[in-house]
Amino acid sequence: MQAACPPSPSADPAVLRFDGRRVLVVGGSSGIGNGVAQAFRAAGADVHVWGTRARAEDYRPDEGSDLSGLGFSQVDVGDAQAIAAWTPPFDTLDVLVLSQGIVEYGRAEFGDATFRRVVEVNLNSVMSCCMHFQPALKAAGGSVVVISSISGYKSSIGNPAYAASKAGAISLTRTLGAAMASDGIRVNGIAPGLVATKLTQATTQHPKRLASTLQRIPLKRVGTPQDIAGVALFLASPLAAYVAGHTIPVDGGLHA
Structure with a gap:
């Protein structure tokens, strides 16, 4: 006998509202994470973000940060004990967005210590955060959105550390999507292409590199944090109620 199916949500824009929902964006103090955090706030959610600086006031708008209306905590995700020690200001969590990430240029990632630090932040902390917040997510029937990168596909x-960690994050998203589904938690991901943030200035502020990259992007433009935020809202909404374990490339067609 076929199992009864829940009613499908309509495409009503109200489905993308998050009024009364609690959202935590790790890495939400700047860049893609900040754009995602502000999109959820605009959709009515109560949003808290993690960053690396001591205070919200230490972030500036000219750096791509807008912490207005957001709760803030300083947490070093490269320290598993710091993640485990953080006490959330909520009992249940509707959406966990994991947008933490670092990259080191100048072949620094070929050094052992740097390689390990990048993997610790970009991959290991994703697992630590998912496990730490699993009870709160289960209580809410919540969802997780892991921000990886198309670098994980190539x-x-x-x-090497950035690419390997992002490939690992994509694989982890797939595995946790299956493992946490039994708790009513949906885990999915987004793999951004070139998005204009502090992390990508080595390309976006280098005319020759930027021109070369734009030639390979079918949509012929650099992405924005808002491009990523729209997909994050979708994945956390009832419109994606039957999506689990998948990572969606959001790259202007580059990976296609």
């Missing part, structure tokens, strides 16, 4: 000659 080689990245100068950044």
Whole structure:
């Protein structure tokens, strides 16, 4: 006998509202994470973000940061004990967005210590956060959105740690999507292409590199944090109620 199916949500824009929902964006103090955090806030959610600086006031708008209306905590995700020690200001969590990430240029990632630090932040902390917040997510029937990168699908000659960690994050998203589904938690991901943030200035502020990259992007433009935020809202909404374990490339067609 076929199992009864829940009613499908309509395409009503109200489905993308998050009024009364609690959202935590790790890495939400700047860049893609900040754009995602502000999109959820605009959709009515109560949003808290993690960053690396001591206070919210230490972030500036000219750096791509807008912490207005957001709760803030300083947490070093490269320290598993710091993640485990953080006490959330909520009992249940509707959406966990994991947007933490670092990259080191100049072949620094070929050094053992740097390689390990990048993997610790970009991959290991994703697992630590998912496990730490699993009870709160289960209580809410929540969802997780892991921000990885299209670098996880290809080689990245100068950044072995970044590419390997993002490939690992994509695989982890797939595995946790299956493992946490029994708790009513949906885990999915987004793999951004070139998005204009502090992390990508080595390309976006280098005319020759930027021109070369734009030639390979079918949509012929650099992405924005808002491009990523729209997909994050979708994945956390009832419109994606039957999506689990998948990572969606959001790259202007580059990976296609």
